[in-house]
Every structure is written in C-alpha cells, then in structure tokens.
Amino acid sequence: MSGLEDLYREIILDHYKNPRNQGTLETPPAVVEQGYNPLCGDEVKVFLVVEDEIVKDIKIDGQGCSISRSSASLMSNAVKGKSVKDAQTTIRTFKKMLALKDEDDIDGETIEPINEHTVGELIALQGVVKFPVRIKCATLPWNTLTQALQSAMAK
Amino acid sequence: MANELMVDNILDQGVLDAQAIKNDFPIFKEVKQDPFVYLDSAASSQRPYSVIKSMDDYYRQTHANVHRGVYRIAEQATNLYENARCHLGKFLGAPHPELEIVFTKNATEAFNLFAQGYGRKFLSPRDVVLITKMEHHANIVPWMILKEQIGFELRFLDFDDDGQLILDDIEEKLKGVKILGVTMASNVLGTINPVKELTQMAHSVGAVVIADGAQYSPHFTTNVKDLGVDAYCTTAHKMLGPTGIGALWAKRSILQEMYPFLGGGEMIQNVTTEGFTTNDIPHKFEAGTPPIAEAVGLDAALTYLEGVSLTAIRAHELSLLTYAMDLMEERFGSRIKVFGPRDPKKRSGVISFELEGVHPHDVSQILDQEGVCVRAGHHCAKPLMTSLNVPATARASFYLYNTEEDVEALVAALERTEDFFK
Numbered sequence: 220m221s222g223l224e225d226l227y228r229e230i231i232l233d234h235y236k237n238p239r240n241q242g243t244l245e246t247p248p249a250v251v252e253q254g255y256n257p258l259c260g261d262e263v264k265v266f267l268v269v270e271d272e273i274v275k276d277i278k279i280d281g282q283g284c285s286i287s288r289s290s291a292s293l294m295s296n297a298v299k300g301k302s303v304k305d306a307q308t309t310i311r312t313f314k315k316m317l318a319l320k321d322e323d324d325i326d327g328e329t330i331e332p333i334n335e336h337t338v339g340e341l342i343a344l345q346g347v348v349k350f351p352v353r354i355k356c357a358t359l360p361w362n363t364l365t366q367a368l369q370s371a372m373a374k
Numbered sequence: 375m376a377n378e379l380m381v382d383n384i385l386d387q388g389v390l391d392a393q394a395i396k397n398d399f400p401i402f403k404e405v406k407q408d409p410f411v412y413l414d415s416a417a418s419s420q421r422p423y424s425v426i427k428s429m430d431d432y433y434r435q436t437h438a439n440v441h442r443g444v445y446r447i448a449e450q451a452t453n454l455y456e457n458a459r460c461h462l463g464k465f466l467g468a469p470h471p472e473l474e475i476v477f478t479k480n481a482t483e484a485f486n487l488f489a490q491g492y493g494r495k496f497l498s499p500r501d502v503v504l505i506t507k508m509e510h511h512a513n514i515v516p517w518m519i520l521k522e523q524i525g526f527e528l529r530f531l532d533f534d535d536d537g538q539l540i541l542d543d544i545e546e547k548l549k550g551v552k553i554l555g556v557t558m559a560s561n562v563l564g565t566i567n568p569v570k571e572l573t574q575m576a577h578s579v580g581a582v583v584i585a586d587g588a589q590y591s592p593h594f595t596t597n598v599k600d601l602g603v604d605a606y607c608t609t610a611h612k613m614l615g616p617t618g619i620g621a622l623w624a625k626r627s628i629l630q631e632m633y634p635f636l637g638g639g640e641m642i643q644n645v646t647t648e649g650f651t652t653n654d655i656p657h658k659f660e661a662g663t664p665p666i667a668e669a670v671g672l673d674a675a676l677t678y679l680e681g682v683s684l685t686a687i688r689a690h691e692l693s694l695l696t697y698a699m700d701l702m703e704e705r706f707g708s709r710i711k712v713f714g715p716r717d718p719k720k721r722s723g724v725i726s727f728e729l730e731g732v733h734p735h736d737v738s739q740i741l742d743q744e745g746v747c748v749r750a751g752h753h754c755a756k757p758l759m760t761s762l763n764v765p766a767t768a769r770a771s772f773y774l775y776n777t778e779e780d781v782e783a784l785v786a787a788l789e790r791t792e793d794f795f796k
C-alpha cells in the first residue's frame with residue numbers, strides 16, 4: 220500500500236483519532252461558519268473568536284472523513300494565536316501546497332516556499348495532492364475558515 | 375403486505391456462469407488495473423462487446439439523421455431507432471411499445487419530463503404529491519422545482535429499521551394525493567417496494583403513479599402492465615447500455631394529455647409565426663436529434679440481457695448477495711452495519727454499509743488501493759441519508775458479471791481497511 224502511506228501519514232491518523240480543538244464556542248462572542256462537501260456529505264463548522272486582530276480561540280465541529288477531520292485539526296493548531304493576517308497567509312500557503320494556487324505571488328504577496336520549516340506539521344497533508352478527489356476533503360475546513368475570518372473581521 | 379415483486383425460491387432456477395459472462399465485457403481485460411473488482415454497477419454497469427460493436431457498426435455503416443431523409447441510410451437509421459424503442463417497450467411489458475416509450479437523456483430527464491409534462495398540467499396548489507424518503511434525487515427535485523412554480527404539498531412516506539416503507543397510515547397519507555412517485559428498488563437500501571399494491575391503493579383515490587425503475591429493470595423482469603403503474607422511468611447505462619439514453623414509459627392516454635416539455639425540431643407538426651402544433655406521441659416529447667447510436671446500443675444491451683435471462687441474473691445476484699451478507703456478518707459481526715432489509719430476498723443486489731470507526735470515504739479509498747471499486751457518498755439520496763442519520767455510506771453492488779471471488783476480494787479489502795485504521 221505504498222501510495223496510501225503518502226495519504227494516511229501517521230500524524231494524519233493521529234489527528235483523525237484525537238482531533239485537537241474540537242467542540243463549539245458560544246456565539247456571540249464567537250462567529251461560526253459552516254462548510255459542506257456536497258460530494259460526500261461531509262460538513263464542518265468553524266467557531267472563531269478574534270480579538271485585536273488575533274485568533275484568540277478556534278473550535279471545530281462536524282463530521283467527515285479522516286482527511287477532512289485531520290486537516291481541520293491541523294489547521295486549528297496552525298492558526299490559533301496567530302494574527303488574522305498571518306492566518307490568511309497560512310491559508311494561502313496551504314492552498315499552494317495542494318497545488319490550488321501555483322503562482323508564487325498572489326495579490327502582490329510572496330508566498331513562502333513549502334517545506335517543513337515554513338508549514339510545520341501541515342506538510343503531512345501534502346500527500347493528498349496525489350489523490351485529486353480527496354483535495355476537496357482537505358480544503359473544506361480551510362475554505363470555511365476563510366469565511367469565518369471574514370465574518371469575524373466584518374463585525 | 376404480500377409483495378408480489380419478490381420472487382421466492384428463485385435460487386434453484388437457472389445458474390449463470392459469471393466468469394464466462396465476464397469474458398464478454400472488454401473492460402475486464404483492458405482496464406489498466408490488476409486486480410479490477412468492479413462493485414459499482416448500481417452507479418453504472420459495464421457493457422459487453424456486442425453493445426460497443428453495435429454502436430461502432432452503426433456509425434460506420436448506417437449513420438444519418440432520423441425521421442428526416444428519404445434516402446436509404448436515413449431510412450435504415452430511422453428503423454434502427456424505432457426498433458430500439460419497440461424493443462425497450464416490449465422489455466418493459468408495455469401494451470403499445472411503439473407509442474409509449476419516450477427516449478430521454480437518462481432516468482433523471484424522464485422524471486423532469488413527467489413532472490413538467492403531466493404534473494404542471496394537472497396539479498393545483500391544493501393537491502398533494504406523495505413520494506418516499508428513499509427516493510433518488512431524480513424523483514425528488516423535479517417535484518420541488520414544480521412545487522416552487524405552482525405550489526402544492528410534497529409529502530413523504532417513511533421507512534422502518536428494516537428499510538421497508540411504513541404503510542400503516544397509508545390511507546391517511548394518500549388523502550388529497552394526485553401523484554404518487556415511488557422507487558421500485560432503492561439504490562441505497564436495496565429495498566424492493568410493493569409497487570403493485572401501492573398502485574392499487576393510489577388508484578383507489580384517483581392518483582396516478584410513476585415508478586422509478588432505474589435500479590429494477592436491469593435486474594428483474596419488468597412488466598408495467600402487470601404492475602399497473604401509469605408511468606415508469608429507466609436508464610440505459612445501468613443495464614449494460616450506453617450513457618446518454620433513458621426512457622419514460624407512460625400509458626398512451628397519459629402521454630397524449632401531457633404538455634410538451636422540450637421544444638424544437640421533431641416534436642412539432644406545424645409551426646407558423648403565430649404558434650405551433652405538436653407531433654404525435656411519442657415524438658411530441660423528443661425535440662431535436664435524438665441519441666440514435668445510443669438507442670442502437672440499448673437495443674443490443676436488451677438482447678444481451680434477454681439472452682442471459684433476467685431470471686438467471688436475479689438468481690445469481692441473490693446468491694452473491696446472500697454470500698456477501700453472510701461473509702460480512704461472519705468476519706465483522708457488529709463492527710459492520712448493513713443498511714436495509716436483513717433478508718436478502720427482500721432486496722436487490724446492493725449492500726450499503728458502515729464499517730465501525732472508518733468513514734465511507736476512507737473505506738472506498740483503501741478498497742481502491744486493493745483494486746475494489748465501491749461507491750462512497752450520499753448516493754443522490756440526501757433525505758434517505760438523513761433518515762439513516764449518517765452523512766454517507768459505502769455501497770457495493772453486484773451484477774451478472776460479478777463472482778464469488780469478487781465478494782471475497784471485497785471482504786478481504788475490508789479487513790485490510792479495518793487493520794489500517796486500528
């Protein structure tokens with residue numbers, strides 16, 4: 220099962236079985252956005268508290284496959300405590316990693332090269348690229364986070 | 375309720391050599407994957423060489439537009455197309471095969487045609503359309519679209535833990551119903567519904583009945599006259615035929631009353647600057663150049679199915695189904711949950727299941743790695759998924775070319791899956 224090991228890395232299975240930052244937050248003060256993958260019925264809710272342009276808290280709720288759940292869990296770790304701007308950069312870098320954005324320069328902003336140092340644990344999700352149908356699973360929580368950041372900033 | 379659609383004691387009638395049948399299907403030799411265990415025929419079947427060849431021959435030797443030219447090959451093409459219509463009509467037991475089959479793009483278009491052609495003409499805001507919670511979206515959304523256009527009540531029949539429609543309160547449910555839409559066999563649960571009995575009840579309150587045969591006609595002998603239904607939809611690609619062609623069968627009187635649906639060439643008798651008059655049935659509903667090569671392919675598919683016999687196909691599938699359900703029970707016990715009727719005789723050849731602790735998407739991913747093709751998702755039946763309280767299921771489905779080895783490959787791959795996620 221060589222190809223599979225790229226998809227289901229140890230760390231992914233760990234985040235699937237023990238998802239971090241799971242649960243809900245009271246709205247308000249938190250905002251919540253919901254995302255669906257119409258293909259497979261997966262759904263994810265991202266609860267977010269933003270204060271002084273910092274992601275103070277994030278919780279993930281919903282149901283989904285190992286890829287979408289672990290991606291959400293890794294994402295929550297990656298953005299918690301970051302500034303909104305840095306969180307948005309992380310989203311862009313993540314999407315670049317999944318080859319959804321191949322230009323190095325998006326909106327005049329240079330995106331860091333993809334490696335263990337720049338994306339940390341998120342690198343574990345890079346193997347998803349080899350399984351195109353699963354890219355949607357991996358990006359679902361990130362698209363939902365983008366919306367949640369927008370709603371938080373619009374408040 | 376006695377369900378006349380379930381044929382008991384079928385196991386001892388006719389044995390079919392699935393391995394020999396497999397040899398008639400080029401994909402099992404030519405697909406670049408080894409092993410290739412195809413267990414997704416409920417989504418779309420494979421097709422035998424004879425079907426592919428018939429379409430190839432048609433394009434090489436006969437092609438011309440139908441119902442238009444007076445030259446020889448145009449007439450031949452028209453004959454082939456009309457022969458396919460008659461063949462499908464006879465295959466479904468239609469009293470007037472040459473008049474009552476309307477070719478569509480697929481079963482979905484057939485439902486839209488019926489909703490817009492019949493429903494829009496005869497429904498008013500006070501009426502009720504009754505469907506079931508195990509319908510495919512093809513028999514749900516066209517009614518929802520129509521409901522937005524003219525307003526009526528869309529009511530649902532529930533099903534129980536064994537995947538059987540709950541009919542205790544059917545008289546109450548039928549109050550005010552003008553149209554009943556029900557699937558012959560559920561694409562998720564496999565349930566074979568008592569459509570004949572339901573039709574009698576619906577007729578007693580003056581409702582018309584449209585049945586979804588997409589998962590039934592590929593596997594069981596169909597006789598619309600005996601069923602008593604008023605309309606019936608089917609689709610070629612699930613019964614060894616090509617994609618791009620399906621059909622609505624409806625009683626002659628109903629087709630005559632229906633509004634046209636798609637407008638354009640072929641469906642008219644005359645067009646002036648003031649308006650148009652429609653062609654006779656069934657042409658009234660076939661606007662534009664139809665899927666001619668696909669009709670030829672469907673014709674060949676029906677011939678193939680008849681050659682093997684639907685009775686033998688059902689017997690074969692029932693034996694695979696029984697074997698698979700037993701094996702899954704034996705190897706996984708309560709760690710696997712199979713949805714739908716527990717008795718294989720009460721279901722068609724599909725098994726939707728949930729493997730404890732593993733999401734269906736992950737199940738199908740690992741199965742794919744083992745060469746086993748199953749479907750994971752909501753199977754275009756969201757209300758059904760909601761009733762089952764799951765986001766998705768994995769589904770294996772059988773057809774005439776599947777073997778016991780395929781079942782064993784499925785079970786072995788499921789064991790690998792379980793190990794992987796342990």
Ligand SMILES: Cc1ncc(COP(=O)(O)O)c(C=O)c1O
Binds near residue numbers: 480483
């Ligand atoms: C029960 C049922 N009805 C209708 C359809 C729709 O068939 P098609 O996609 O060919 O229109 C399907 C196919 O998935 C089905 O399983």
